[in-house]
Amino acid sequence: MPALMVQGAGSNVGKSLLVAGLCRAARARGLSVAPFKPQNMSNNAAVTADGGEIGRAQALQALAAGIEPQNDMNPVLLKPESETGAQVVVQGKRLTTTRAADYAAIKPRLMGAVLDSFARLSAGHDLVIVEGAGSPAEVNLRRNDIANMGFARAADVPVILAGDIDRGGVIAQMIGTQAVLDPADAALIKGFLINKFRGDPRLFDDGYQMIAARTGWQGLGVLPWFADAVKLPAEDALDLRSGGGTGGFHIACLVFSRIANFDDLDPLAQHPGVRLSMVQAGQALPGDVDLVILPGSKSTRGDLAFLREQGWDVDLRAHLRRGGHILGICGGYQMLGRSISDPQGIEGPPGTDDGLGFLDIQTIMTEQKKLTRVSATDPAGRPFAGYEIHIGRSEGADCARPFAHVAGAPEGAISADGRVMGSYLHGMFADDAFRTAFLNGLGAQVGTARYGQGVEATLDALSAHMARHLDLDAIFALAR
Template sequence: MTALMIQGTGSNVGKSMLVAGLCRAARRRGLSVAPFKPQNMSNNAAVTADGGEIGRAQALQALACELPPHTDMNPVLLKPETDTGAQVVVQGKRLTSTRARDYPHLKPRLMAAVQESFARLRAAHDLVIVEGAGSPAEVNLRRNDIANMGFACAADVPVVLAGDIDRGGVIAQIVGTQAVLSEEDNAMIAGFLINRFRGDPSLFDDGYALIADRTGWPGFGVLPWFPDAWKLPAEDALDIGAPERSGGLHVVCLALSRIANFDDLDPLAQEEGVRLTMLGPGRAIPGDADVVILPGSKSTRGDLAFLRAQGWDVDLAAHIRRGGHALGICGGYQMLGRSVADPDGIEGAPGTDPGLGLLEIDTVMTGDKRLTETRAVHAATGTGFHGYEIHIGRSDGPDRARPFATVGPRPEGAVSANGRVCGSYLHGMFRDDAFRAAWLAGFGVQAAGRYDASVETVLDALARHMETHLDIGGLLGLAR
């Protein structure tokens, strides 16, 4: 029946983690709590039980609330397709694709869906914890805003402003935000907190007091750095905090420009016997790579051009000739084939591009998007596993006679004649402990982790960490 909103002084200040921790802390106190983010921009999406998609961060927050993900938790999802355009997903379903300059004209229409979803959550739960997007200090975007103060004012939800001290300049972040906000928007802010402090928090006592004095806002604490944050599914591909390891199976993931659903890799990063490298642009595929993963992409043909611009097509062919392995997931699977055709211009300009030619398949983009949770059986090991599909396009060709997996009687994915190149539309396969163990065993690696149990453990630890260092009772008491 009540709600509280966490906004940040900028992008990537830890809002998603703070909301997840607050959700779990509230749940541990016996409250029925749900997460909500009016608008998210991410190509890292989760399939919901009601057959839609939401941002992966809201799926994690739902887990923290012990709820299944639902499209009402993130009613507007923007999935970037180019530097200036994005697909607009509303309440789980694709509405349109639009250029950034045209998006503001859609916002009044989208606010109705945002308020509708929020009202349903508020009616069903004791507490809704809302996450803002970017920063309210972007006052040039305030008109028709649905993500930060526009939503907070419309729904009468109090705001706590989070600053990230690890970036430096946190005093200016918070005081400066107050300086640029309107009187109406400042009135919605009920306090502030400091995130990601490394070292002794008491060293910031004077700065903390200065912020409170300059703004007149009460502080709710200084949260020290949470070292296990990397073990939670990342919202941004750059946040995949794979630990540095000198040995083990070397898995290299190509960090494509429109990389999507990259949290597929999180479970591998936690395996002691795996060394995961997120390979950025301008770097060659290492000669000691054992497996190269081509991840999902929001723009398959665009990322094919990006991949070739890095010289990765040449590196990948050499890697396969040396006896290396490759796995393409969703868009990466499509890239491995002979061609990718988009006759209707669904992901960009209409046309057909040659693929990498490592799988004997061809892909045609189609207007219908497949969104479903899936139970499959890995063909090579006979291991059953859970995954999900979230893609457009259909792929077919001779290598489909050697499927990666089967879904009921249906073959899924493809495997090359030499067995070293595989492709599948199934995301989330590595989250399944049995599949991950069987897949790693094929490379002589013994799996040690229980991924879902690990995420639950980290969420509980995060809630305890926040209870120790923040005034959680005071924060929850703000909700109205």
């Protein structure tokens, strides 16, 4: 079945957004289309209907395509746990944890899983749009590559190269990529496009023609900056930024070194009446905050130490003395308790660390990861949807005051004074009714907002934006 791959002349050139827009555009043309990323590296994961996990970007691309996220859409997911090591997830399930230096040794056996997933997706759809990872210009990584040209060659998929003009040097990026590639790899690149242009695109006409003349690639257009991209869930931690807003209810989120599933915050950032601040390393917690969120983490004990290194534990105590609220989600929930034990050394060296002590619970890390979508109810009986993606089990006296109920069983914990809350449930704030009720329950007095409808409208706008500025007929004609 036809397929097309979008690779980048560098990292963070907008590949994920381009694939999402192409999926929505193909769907509008009546095609059954599916996204695919052979290898992704991200701690922002989505739970699939078949009980696995894939990169958040592929879940968004599936939404753009109008289909359910599947494990095959991202057969290899790397989840960094330290500066030198990562958990390896294959077709939705954890395979192993490995150091970066050792990962190359296992890549050859991962190609089979990648091609197997690609074949299943191709058999079920009219078109598969593939996203590369990083850049093929990183030729030092070409041996046993499964993410860029290694996959494209193995599956015989034509490539479009995207460049990011916003960072500068895009002419050198594009021409230089061709110069360093193996000729057989370079031959797979059939066209190029320029992304994130600000100002009058005609000012780049000479540069555009130079790239086409030097490379021999077909020019597919110059895409102006799409400002509404901030309304879509982001996957890369490099995209983390304060959500802005001028609302009277101030929420602050601590940005951990291994922050995970931070798209939990997106609906809050866009809710009228809310101001969201992302507190980075070295910054103090603002004194006017109403709610502090401790988000998910891929390394709970490591990020608990990181939290203390920033002095945020002192800030949190002061915040509570001022009458503020705290919500811990997943790893952040575990940090709020009295202790975190990892006797098997699943996330690092075996041992036990004292928690922040704001909740009367204890957490024990367990090897089995929980991956499931859930239907829950809040303490007032209001239903909402979410998902769990974690290791560890938390128990203690404060669990008698649960944050929610899942399948009739208590979930999470709330402190005796009601100002500290913890839950393993991700994705809860995407539910409009729950989000509004939760905020108002903390005294926010905010109106309602329709987050899901906003995401759908933004995907439609992205597709229309690309149709205005790119040659979509030529792009889809390249697929084979």
